[in-house]
Amino acid sequence: xxxxTMSAPERLLDVKGLSIEIDTRRGPxxxxxxxxxxxxxxxxxxxxxxxxxxxxxxxxxxxxLLPNKIKVKSGTANxxxxxxxxxxxxxxxxxxxxQVGFVFxxxxxxLNPVMRxxxxxxxxxxxxxxxxxxxARIRATELLRLVGIPSPAERLDAFPHELSGGMRQRVMxxxxxxxxxxxxxxxxxxxxxDVTIQAQxxxxxxxxxxxxxxxxxxxxxxxxxxxxxxxxxxxxYAGTVVEDAPVEELFANPSHPYTRGLLASxxxxxxxxxxxxxxxxxxxxxPGRRPLGCPFAPRCQLAEDICRQSVPPLEPLGGSGPxxxxxxxxxxxxxAA
Amino acid sequence: MQGEPLxxxxxxxxxxxxxxxxxxxxxxxVHALDDVNFEIIExxxxxxxxxxxxxxxxxxxxxxxxxxxxxxxxxxxxxxxxxxxDKAMRPLRRDLQIVFQDPYSTLNPRMTIGEAVGEPIxxxxxxxxxxxxxxxxxxxxxxxxxxRFAGRYPHELSGGQRQRVAxARALACEPKFIVCDEAISALDVSIQAxxxxxxxDLQEKYGLTYLFIAHDLAVVRHISDRVGVMYxxxxxxxxxxxxxxxxxxxxxxxALLSAVPEADPVLEKTRxxxxxQGDVPSPLNPPTGCRFHTRCPIAQEVCAQTIPEWRQxxxxxxxxxxxxxxxxxx
Amino acid sequence: xxxxxMTPAELDEPKTSLWRDAWYRLVRNKLAIFGLFVIIxxxxxxAFGPYLTPYDFLxxxxxxxxxxxxxxxxxxxxxxxxxxxxxxxxxxRTAFVVAIVxxxxxxxxxxxxxxxxxxxxxxxxxxxxxxxxxxxxxPNLLLVVxxxxxxxxxxxxxxxxxxxxTLNPFFRETIWVDFILVFGSMALISWPPYARLVRAQVLSIxxxxxxxxxxxxxxxxxxxxxxxxxxxxxxxxxxxxxxGLGTAMVLESxxxxxxxxxNPPTPSWGNMISDGLRxxxxxxxxxxxxxxxxxxxxxxFSFLGDGLNDALNPxxxx
Ligand SMILES: Nc1ncnc2c1ncn2[C@@H]1O[C@H](COP(=O)(O)OP(=O)(O)OP(=O)(O)O)[C@@H](O)[C@H]1O
Ligand SMILES: Nc1ncnc2c1ncn2[C@@H]1O[C@H](COP(=O)(O)OP(=O)(O)O)[C@@H](O)[C@H]1O
Ligand code: SF4
Ligand code: SF4
Ligand SMILES: [Mg+2]
Ligand SMILES: [Mg+2]
Numbered sequence: 001x002x003x004x005t006m007s008a009p010e011r012l013l014d015v016k017g018l019s020i021e022i023d024t025r026r027g028p029x030x031x032x033x034x035x036x037x038x039x040x041x042x043x044x045x046x047x048x049x050x051x052x053x054x055x056x057x058x059x060x061x062x063x064x065l066l067p068n069k070i071k072v073k074s075g076t077a078n079x080x081x082x083x084x085x086x087x088x089x090x091x092x093x094x095x096x097x098x099q100v101g102f103v104f105x106x107x108x109x110x111l112n113p114v115m116r117x118x119x120x121x122x123x124x125x126x127x128x129x130x131x132x133x134x135x136a137r138i139r140a141t142e143l144l145r146l147v148g149i150p151s152p153a154e155r156l157d158a159f160p161h162e163l164s165g166g167m168r169q170r171v172m173x174x175x176x177x178x179x180x181x182x183x184x185x186x187x188x189x190x191x192x193x194d195v196t197i198q199a200q201x202x203x204x205x206x207x208x209x210x211x212x213x214x215x216x217x218x219x220x221x222x223x224x225x226x227x228x229x230x231x232x233x234x235x236x237y238a239g240t241v242v243e244d245a246p247v248e249e250l251f252a253n254p255s256h257p258y259t260r261g262l263l264a265s266x267x268x269x270x271x272x273x274x275x276x277x278x279x280x281x282x283x284x285x286x287p288g289r290r291p292l293g294c295p296f297a298p299r300c301q302l303a304e305d306i307c308r309q310s311v312p313p314l315e316p317l318g319g320s321g322p323x324x325x326x327x328x329x330x331x332x333x334x335x336a337a
Numbered sequence: 338m339q340g341e342p343l344x345x346x347x348x349x350x351x352x353x354x355x356x357x358x359x360x361x362x363x364x365x366x367v368h369a370l371d372d373v374n375f376e377i378i379e380x381x382x383x384x385x386x387x388x389x390x391x392x393x394x395x396x397x398x399x400x401x402x403x404x405x406x407x408x409x410x411x412x413x414x415x416x417x418x419x420x421x422x423d424k425a426m427r428p429l430r431r432d433l434q435i436v437f438q439d440p441y442s443t444l445n446p447r448m449t450i451g452e453a454v455g456e457p458i459x460x461x462x463x464x465x466x467x468x469x470x471x472x473x474x475x476x477x478x479x480x481x482x483x484x485r486f487a488g489r490y491p492h493e494l495s496g497g498q499r500q501r502v503a504x505a506r507a508l509a510c511e512p513k514f515i516v517c518d519e520a521i522s523a524l525d526v527s528i529q530a531x532x533x534x535x536x537x538d539l540q541e542k543y544g545l546t547y548l549f550i551a552h553d554l555a556v557v558r559h560i561s562d563r564v565g566v567m568y569x570x571x572x573x574x575x576x577x578x579x580x581x582x583x584x585x586x587x588x589x590x591x592a593l594l595s596a597v598p599e600a601d602p603v604l605e606k607t608r609x610x611x612x613x614q615g616d617v618p619s620p621l622n623p624p625t626g627c628r629f630h631t632r633c634p635i636a637q638e639v640c641a642q643t644i645p646e647w648r649q650x651x652x653x654x655x656x657x658x659x660x661x662x663x664x665x666x667x
Numbered sequence: 668x669x670x671x672x673m674t675p676a677e678l679d680e681p682k683t684s685l686w687r688d689a690w691y692r693l694v695r696n697k698l699a700i701f702g703l704f705v706i707i708x709x710x711x712x713x714a715f716g717p718y719l720t721p722y723d724f725l726x727x728x729x730x731x732x733x734x735x736x737x738x739x740x741x742x743x744x745x746x747x748x749x750x751x752x753x754x755x756x757x758x759x760r761t762a763f764v765v766a767i768v769x770x771x772x773x774x775x776x777x778x779x780x781x782x783x784x785x786x787x788x789x790x791x792x793x794x795x796x797x798x799x800x801x802x803x804x805x806p807n808l809l810l811v812v813x814x815x816x817x818x819x820x821x822x823x824x825x826x827x828x829x830x831x832x833t834l835n836p837f838f839r840e841t842i843w844v845d846f847i848l849v850f851g852s853m854a855l856i857s858w859p860p861y862a863r864l865v866r867a868q869v870l871s872i873x874x875x876x877x878x879x880x881x882x883x884x885x886x887x888x889x890x891x892x893x894x895x896x897x898x899x900x901x902x903x904x905x906x907x908x909x910x911g912l913g914t915a916m917v918l919e920s921x922x923x924x925x926x927x928x929x930n931p932p933t934p935s936w937g938n939m940i941s942d943g944l945r946x947x948x949x950x951x952x953x954x955x956x957x958x959x960x961x962x963x964x965x966x967x968f969s970f971l972g973d974g975l976n977d978a979l980n981p982x983x984x985x
Pocket of ligand 6: 390393394395518519
């Protein structure tokens with residue numbers, strides 16, 4: 001796209017123009033609208049956005065796990081040189097749970113309640129790595145130890161309901177890691193957990209990604225949570241990426257009005273305790289009810305006429321560099337400066 | 338702390354009897370709330386924080402007599418309302434209101450917004466039928482909703498809008514005291530800020546007193562006058578906001594504070610966190626002595642044997658720990 | 668760039684109610700609409716059929732016995748030369764009357780017992796649930812056969828005696844014995860599922876946060892029951908009643924087939940199937956006509972029930 005390719009790191013996952021549609025009573029509605037995303041080798045990408053903005057569906061679509069009425073309309077998703085969206089079913093099965101590990105939002109419902117956790121961890125090992133049952137169990141024990149479950153050998157025979165929420169999420173992570181994936185996708189893995197347990201899981205993933213040298217996509221609605229965890233952040237709003245920047249840059253110089261509003265509305269422990277919080281008025285649009293131009297325009301204080309007519313493209317701020325933003329005004333302000 | 342206490346909670350205990358086993362053959366007791374003492378002062382916001390299952394909601398529900406207290410007192414206007422039956426409570430319900438965590442399930446799906454908000458007004462005969470539409474309009478405007486929403490059903494509103502309806506409904510009775518049980522926890526960050534601001538505005542306008550139940554310390558720091566920290570059915574620490582955040586005394590409070598992520602990558606990457614290990618033990622069988630001793634980084638032998646006393650360290654700052662100066666082991 | 672062609676004015680379109688939404692989902696469900704159509708046609712036949720049928724269900728045409736379907740006799744005739752088409756239509760009436768009356772009795776018993784069990788709990792709940800379990804564990808047919816065998820003769824004798832004593836023609840109609848026994852015994856075996864459903868509904872609704880919220884407002888138990896519990900429990904009940912009507916029709920046919928249901932000559936699909944089965948190798952139409960209509964009715968009710976189930980559940984996915 002630009003001349004910045006000189007030292008461009010290798011892209012492990014490269015999603016281009018991904019659109020996802022749902023059948024509604026008013027006809028098809030776009031939920032995810034031409035998203036561009038990429039994850040470099042060894043990088044941790046944070047995807048932030050409010051509930052319903054399409055975070056989970058984006059990731060599910062990559063593994064072609066979308067629910068019934070929801071379909072990918074266009075786009076490509078290049079993973080290690082092949083398109084996930086068009087590859088054959090058998091190739092895809094090798095990728096799922098093999099090269100790409102998944103950790104889901106709700107550890108209560110994503111584990112099979114009637115199967116011992118040991119068997120659930122062994123399953124991908126036997127399927128993808130063609131391991132013998134006994135070997136797989138040894139590896140499963142190692143994995144449980146790796147994710148910090150005490151006395152792992154005994155725990156292999158436990159059922160999910162015998163574990164606490166935090167431990168179940170650790171088991172989910174162990175399953176995600178079973179086949180040494182190149183990419184681990186974690187969809188709000190700590191949202192259902194307490195802060196103290198959340199801190200444990202965040203520390204665990206930080207440690208593991210260095211130890212195993214994998215890329216991680218961490219989906220969340222909590223900007224504060226990923227501040228210390230990820231290398232780069234993509235901010236989603238109503239099914240579009242509105243800003244994408246290295247984490248320090250994003251926090252130091254948020255450019256999209258939505259990102260700014262979001263950051264301002266997070267109460268912090270460290271600043272002066274003012275009673276009122278700054279907030280963004282209004283609510284995000286429902287899918288199928290999005291405005292014509294910039295999806296944020298109805299809530300944006302800076303909105304101009306052009307914002308209501310055309311969709312601002314996601315472009316590097318100031319023409320080049322890794323900080324990209326989809327906002328007419330932010331782009332123009334920078335030009336003027 | 339200046340001001341009159343609106344509610345006094347004395348030695349409040351709430352145990353749930355549950356049946357365990359595949360056929361419910363074993364009886365057991367959930368120690369949801371044990372020997373809790375504090376006051377709620379008129380016009381203040383008192384927050385309760387702690388991990389899930391530590392008894393925050395139970396405290397709120399028991400104070401409002403939505404759960405029958407096992408023992409202990411809740412003193413309101415000189416009377417112990419913990420022993421009141423439904424009928425005796427009914428006139429008091431006007432004064433003591435609650436807003437729940439999950440805005441999706443606390444509204445009757447078959448009632449319109451207007452009906453939901455109007456119902457308590459009519460029930461408590463706060464105005465005539467003719468004045469009702471006006472009254473509903475005013476309430477909806479108060480919580481920042483357009484009056485035309487009165488005809489809509491809950492499923493047609495977003496989570497933040499429903500929470501506004503729930504607040505309007507609580508306000509309809511012109512209460513003095515509102516328990517906000519995780520009233521913002523299920524909402525998105527940008528909506529959370531809106532609702533917090535709304536609650537603060539209403540407090541100012543109507544002189545409300547809040548018991549604000551939450552698990553997010555950063556939010557709590559912004560809106561409370563005083564904060565109580567709970568662990569496994571007991572209060573661990575209670576202090577003014579300034580005292581608690583500047584000088585947390587209880588090891589559990591310190592651990593909670595340290596677990597809160599900060600929206601600042603530079604700070605986060607260098608910060609030394611004290612991560613609490615393990616999980617909260619089961620309230621079916623809480624640890625002896627100090628309930629925190631199984632996870633406490635500085636626990637001593639005495640902690641497993643003796644329940645730490647609930648004592649005052651400085652004016653307005655209460656704590657229950659043997660290792661805080663003045664305790665059994667310090 | 669892909670955008671949604673929708674202007675802000677459209678975005679603010681008036682929204683619909685829960686029931687209208689459900690109706691919308693229902694009409695989009697082709698199977699459910701098919702079911703609804705079948706039921707409407709059959710109900711029409713049950714209500715007005717007797718005025719429309721070409722022949723009386725009893726009129727015999729001994730010259731045309733066991734005739735194959737023709738323009739004169741759409742479904743042919745039976746061994747007494749009676750028009751099968753007319754009999755099937757009369758049978759529809761029997762089936763609907765039995766299904767509706769039986770379901771009404773069963774639902775009334777079930778709702779009353781289930782609601783009490785769920786709302787009051789404790790020993791009342793245990794007794795009612797015990798009763799439910801016992802009723803469900805006795806094989807249905809056995810129960811019906813026993814009731815019929817033991818009550819039919821005494822009841823008929825009693826009616827006879829009443830007639831002799833009062834000369835009231837009502838007591839001469841032995842058909843009432845039939846109906847009372849059929850209705851009674853079928854309702855007796857049909858109520859437990861309704862009781863269970865209503866109890867489960869009430870139990871789950873009782874613990875919904877909006878009930879707690881209503882209590883926190885100080886509302887009385889009566890208001891809470893009327894405005895919160897009942898309206899939220901009717902949805903699943905409607906679904907189950909729709910399916911239950913179909914089941915009742917099958918039951919009635921099964922009992923008639925076994926000779927413990929509606930007695931000849933009152934036309935009933937079960938009777939006709941039973942008769943047809945004896946001669947089906949020679950006269951397949953005598954079996955095919957009632958069986959097909961019974962099948963159609965059951966399928967119709969079950970499709971409609973399924974459709975209602977999906978439509979009344981806003982998260983509607985199967
Ligand atoms: N199975 C489904 N049927 C219909 N709509 C769906 C379904 N799953 C998701 N959606 C809709 O698609 C949009 C995006 O959903 P998605 O689950 O990706 O959101 P998310 O960003 O992951 O939100 P959250 O933070 O709540 O997990 C939402 O508007 C949601 O209502
Ligand atoms: N109705 C109930 N029956 C049995 N146990 C309950 C009931 N309500 C709450 N509990 C238990 O009491 C404890 C405290 O619960 P709660 O007050 O809801 O916690 P919090 O609000 O702090 O998350 C938990 O262990 C919970 O499981
Ligand atoms: S493009 Fe316009 S409406 Fe959209 S965020 Fe930028 S200024 Fe606001
Ligand atoms: S009493 Fe002991 S165990 Fe409890 S918090 Fe204090 S030091 Fe820790
Ligand atoms: Mg999600
Ligand atoms: Mg709670």
